[in-house]
Amino acid sequence: MKKAKKAALTGILAALALALGYLEFLIPVGIPGVPGVKPGFANIMIMAALYLLGAGEAAVISAARILLSWLLFGSFTSLVYSFCGGALSLAVMLALKKSKAFGFVGVSVGGAVAHNTAQITAASLMLGSGYAFYYLPVLLTAAAVTGTVNGLLLKAALPAAERIVKSNAK
Amino acid sequence: MKGNAKRDLILVASVVLVAAALFCAFRVSRGEGTAVEITVDGKVYGTYPLDDDREIDVDGRLVVSIKDGRASVVSSSCRGGDCVRERAISRAGETIVCLPGAVIIRVTGGGEVDARV
Structure with a gap:
């Protein structure tokens, strides 16, 4: 892939990731009694970058999305939580993908579990209390569900995205 | 595959x-809880018995209500308002956490485990 094309694709995926994150912010798809759980659709774009481009581009997209959504509608604490979640999630997804032992769903669920675990750990450290961990079972179950959904969505969308990327390759 | x-x-x-x-x-x-401990920025703000119905303004950040032996957040100045949507808590060890406000509401007493998870 040409350098300019790579840059353009990185930009498109970053914009889509930001838009999907914003959509969740506008229309909270929460479950009553289970606050704070989000589907994490933006991760579909991070994973698409992981498969179409590479780890570096995926990291750039993840960081850009976190910074921009923080500037647009976040607080400082949310920035810290987001970075912890984003970094560990990407590391785990990269490891699972490299192992070649898992499909899209496995990579996606692994990323979601890592994201939620990192955020609750960061929250416990910042609040100086381990009690936030009582919420871990809820977050793990949510990660299994949202991770599976996102993995299946990526599996459905990636072949089409690959075709578009390749058809314009000169 | x-x-x-x-x-x-x-x-x-x-x-x-x-x-x-x-x-x-x-x-x-x-086990069943006996009191509610409210922590702000990692420091204990106050402890309130669960069998005493009242509303507590926590540092202007949120309002905690204790009613019929259960504690819940009735309003919050934070943006998300996740803590308000949390279910009321009554059992020892149960918590409501408001991340933006750095407030933890925790039920104490009963067969509470000492170990921090």
């Missing part, structure tokens, strides 16, 4: 199993 799909399924199943095991472990270790 067949083997991968199988491993994906095993991964998802293990995550759900771990969650269920943790949930049961946390549940069993909890």
